Amino acid sequence: MQPDLSAKSLKVTSLISVGQHPKSGRARRAEQDARAVELGLTLSDDQLEMLHVGSGDKTVMRSYLGMGLPKMTLLKQGDRGDAVPVLCDYLATHAPDILLTGVRAESGEASGMLPFLLAEKLGWPLVSRIAEIGEVNDGVAEVLQALPRGQRRAIKVRLPFVASVDNAAAEPRQSAFGPGQRAGINDMPVAGGDDVVRSGWEESPARKKPKRLKVVKAKTAADRFKAATAKASGGGGKVLKKESPAEQAQAVLDLLIEEGVVR
Amino acid sequence: MSDLIRRDPRTEWIARNRLHPLHGEALFSTSGHPVGDVRGPSGLLRKNPHGVGFIGPNGIKRIDRLAIQLGESGPQGGQRRGAKAAVEVQLPLVTVESPDFYVVAVLDMVGGRLTGHDKDVLGQGHKLVAATEGKGAVVAVTFGDSKEEGFDKAGVDRLIQFRGEQYDGYSPEQRVTALEAVERELDPEYWLFPDSIAGGQELGCRLAARLGERPATQAWQVDAFTSLCRGGSQRIDISRETPRLLLLGEECADQIDETRHEAVVIELASVPASLSRIEDCGAVDVDPSQVPLGEAEFILSAGNGIHDWDQFHQAAETLRATEGASRVAVDDGFMPRHRQVGATGTWVTARVYVAVGISGAIQHMQGIGQCDKVVAINSDAGCDMVKRADLSVIGDSQQILAELIRLVESRQQGGAEDAA
Numbered sequence: 001m002q003p004d005l006s007a008k009s010l011k012v013t014s015l016i017s018v019g020q021h022p023k024s025g026r027a028r029r030a031e032q033d034a035r036a037v038e039l040g041l042t043l044s045d046d047q048l049e050m051l052h053v054g055s056g057d058k059t060v061m062r063s064y065l066g067m068g069l070p071k072m073t074l075l076k077q078g079d080r081g082d083a084v085p086v087l088c089d090y091l092a093t094h095a096p097d098i099l100l101t102g103v104r105a106e107s108g109e110a111s112g113m114l115p116f117l118l119a120e121k122l123g124w125p126l127v128s129r130i131a132e133i134g135e136v137n138d139g140v141a142e143v144l145q146a147l148p149r150g151q152r153r154a155i156k157v158r159l160p161f162v163a164s165v166d167n168a169a170a171e172p173r174q175s176a177f178g179p180g181q182r183a184g185i186n187d188m189p190v191a192g193g194d195d196v197v198r199s200g201w202e203e204s205p206a207r208k209k210p211k212r213l214k215v216v217k218a219k220t221a222a223d224r225f226k227a228a229t230a231k232a233s234g235g236g237g238k239v240l241k242k243e244s245p246a247e248q249a250q251a252v253l254d255l256l257i258e259e260g261v262v263r
Numbered sequence: 264m265s266d267l268i269r270r271d272p273r274t275e276w277i278a279r280n281r282l283h284p285l286h287g288e289a290l291f292s293t294s295g296h297p298v299g300d301v302r303g304p305s306g307l308l309r310k311n312p313h314g315v316g317f318i319g320p321n322g323i324k325r326i327d328r329l330a331i332q333l334g335e336s337g338p339q340g341g342q343r344r345g346a347k348a349a350v351e352v353q354l355p356l357v358t359v360e361s362p363d364f365y366v367v368a369v370l371d372m373v374g375g376r377l378t379g380h381d382k383d384v385l386g387q388g389h390k391l392v393a394a395t396e397g398k399g400a401v402v403a404v405t406f407g408d409s410k411e412e413g414f415d416k417a418g419v420d421r422l423i424q425f426r427g428e429q430y431d432g433y434s435p436e437q438r439v440t441a442l443e444a445v446e447r448e449l450d451p452e453y454w455l456f457p458d459s460i461a462g463g464q465e466l467g468c469r470l471a472a473r474l475g476e477r478p479a480t481q482a483w484q485v486d487a488f489t490s491l492c493r494g495g496s497q498r499i500d501i502s503r504e505t506p507r508l509l510l511l512g513e514e515c516a517d518q519i520d521e522t523r524h525e526a527v528v529i530e531l532a533s534v535p536a537s538l539s540r541i542e543d544c545g546a547v548d549v550d551p552s553q554v555p556l557g558e559a560e561f562i563l564s565a566g567n568g569i570h571d572w573d574q575f576h577q578a579a580e581t582l583r584a585t586e587g588a589s590r591v592a593v594d595d596g597f598m599p600r601h602r603q604v605g606a607t608g609t610w611v612t613a614r615v616y617v618a619v620g621i622s623g624a625i626q627h628m629q630g631i632g633q634c635d636k637v638v639a640i641n642s643d644a645g646c647d648m649v650k651r652a653d654l655s656v657i658g659d660s661q662q663i664l665a666e667l668i669r670l671v672e673s674r675q676q677g678g679a680e681d682a683a
């Protein structure tokens with residue numbers, strides 16, 4: 001789906017965060033946020049605003065900027081600050097038509113609550129885990145939502161709205177170093193409160209989750225023996241032997257329809 | 264009669280000889296106790312091993328510890344096996360009358376059935392009930408039509424089902440409104456959601472934002488005081504106080520499997536309709552061959568019993584199924600390697616798996632262990648795949664597939680005419 005011309009005048013804001021490599025832990029462009037920026041760039045390349053709240057790691061910010069944006073906005077705040085009230089204040093005055101976020105941050109609590117809190121505070125509708133934004137006509141956007149198992153769902157939503165971008169969205173373009181260094185960062189110091197609740201938490205490196213053991217609850221030796229040696233269980237299945245192929249095929253089709261895999 | 268105790272050597276002798284036909288009676292008259300459990304001199308309950316069991320047909324003593332055939336047909340070898348299979352153990356029923364508080368679990372119900380994750384969440388619910396003072400009930404909330412019959416065995420004390428077209432498809436706004444109604448009516452002690460991509464995470468976050476709660480997310484070790492939550496990129500654990508609203512990770516707690524629960528349906532007074540700014544335009548057709556095998560929902564899998572490969576591909580296309588194959592089909596060059604299902608191929612998670620001409624070797628079965636419904640199309644009624652399958656049709660794969668293609672095509676044409 002190619003966005004039509006009217007979409008070019010859309011105001012889109014992408015929220016970006018400092019990502020983290022899952023193995024080395026090195027700071028990087030967050031996957032989902034980069035996809036959100038990519039989606040924003042295809043929607044409107046001149047009206048896209050990139051927004052970050054926090055201390056703003058220079059190399060990471062520049063790697064987002066290297067995707068081809070002339071500037072970005074940085075709401076400067078300490079590491080322990082709460083981003084939501086700051087964002088709400090800013091977005092109330094600089095309201096975009098579409099606000100794009102990732103589904104989950106790559107570091108910290110990673111609760112995935114941010115888009116929901118913003119949507120609730122701003123009173124906008126929210127569509128989660130989108131893969132694509134299609135045409136935008138008369139203040140209604142056609143959105144493609146990513147479902148589990150590679151499925152997609154079409155959704156229409158009224159502007160302005162918040163959308164969290166799934167990993168199924170188009171891959172972000174490469175970041176070019178030079179343009180990233182030359183682009184401008186608008187610093188704006190803001191006075192946001194600290195995240196008080198979080199200061200009471202204890203953080204530790206992730207422990208390995210214990211694997212669930214298969215507990216054999218058999219009471220007798222005969223049951224235990226059966227549990228240890230049993231082959232493919234079940235046996236309660238229906239078997240159609242004598243029916244004609246047409247009847248058999250109908251039975252299979254009925255099951256497929258009942259399970260909802262054949263529509 | 265004199266008070267002298269007289270021994271009866273003959274009875275004693277019979278009591279020692281367990282093969283004697285009068286052994287049971289002799290044992291009773293010498294010990295003076297009924298056969299079986301005997302109160303010993305110190306007051307302990309003693310089992311008399313000579314008193315239990317029966318003599319099998321070949322003269323060997325047998326003890327049936329399953330205690331199934333007590334009072335039943337008796338020790339006839341052939342009949343007993345059938346009797347054993349028929350008896351299903353009735354789990355003890357747990358009832359909660361007028362509970363003091365509720366723990367509400369909102370379930371994913373993928374395809375209308377409880378997922379493993381849902382059952383973990385219900386198990387966690389019971390853990391929290393046990394750790395809290397007073398009598399509590401675990402309430403399950405489901406949306407849309409359900410095909411589940413095992414609510415009672417999964418630990419559901421109370422059940423709230425929201426049905427109707429306003430809850431179909433993608434309807435998060437209406438669902439949150441419904442959950443708010445639950446909040447007003449039951450005032451739950453805890454709200455539990457599966458932290459899953461099947462909808463639980465979204466709904467939990469929405470409700471948390473609406474109620475102004477700060478949820479514990481990806482929580483994987485929860486008790487009444489502290490919760491251990493996984494942080495970003497799975498790299499940190501956060502230990503925090505247990506909040507009222509929790510989004511639980513997979514395998515957070517043991518599932519309920521030793522008790523039955525009432526699963527009493529609760530009707531809510533009324534749920535207001537919410538203003539919907541999101542319209543669901545339905546599922547979009549995705550090319551099933553583009554879906555990775557491990558993720559596919561519906562797989563049509565081919566084995567050595569397929570002789571017409573063009574027909575098989577056509578069947579997969581008409582059914583809109585992702586193609587899979589057994590190792591033989593791959594080794595013989597009919598299917599690419601990345602389509603192989605099984606121990607050395609892909610472990611699939613399909614909800615529906617149709618195995619055409621696959622015998623069900625153990626290496627193949629390992630790969631389909633997580634599948635919900637298995638359909639076997641095979642010419643051999645005795646093969647292992649038929650034993651595993653929920654529905655098996657015995658016949659020639661070529662004929663059955665041809666019929667299936669014909670049926671689906673006529674159905675699609677019928678549907679198209681209806682729509683026109």
Ligand SMILES: Cc1cc2nc3c(=O)[nH]c(=O)nc-3n(C[C@H](O)[C@H](O)[C@H](O)COP(=O)(O)OP(=O)(O)OC[C@H]3O[C@@H](n4cnc5c(N)ncnc54)[C@H](O)[C@@H]3O)c2cc1C
Nearest residue numbers: 566567568589590605606607608620621622624642643660
């Ligand atoms: C180390 C190792 C790893 C392996 N890993 C895998 C693996 O990952 N995946 C895997 O699949 N296998 C694996 N195998 C191979 C596995 O053991 C079996 O050989 C293989 O799965 C059998 O494939 P099949 O069922 O298609 O063929 P067969 O066993 O030949 O079964 C064919 C079936 O088709 C039926 N049939 C025949 N003609 C028709 C007809 N006209 N209509 C309907 N039905 C018909 C037959 O009744 C039979 O049940 C592995 C083996 C080893 C040793």
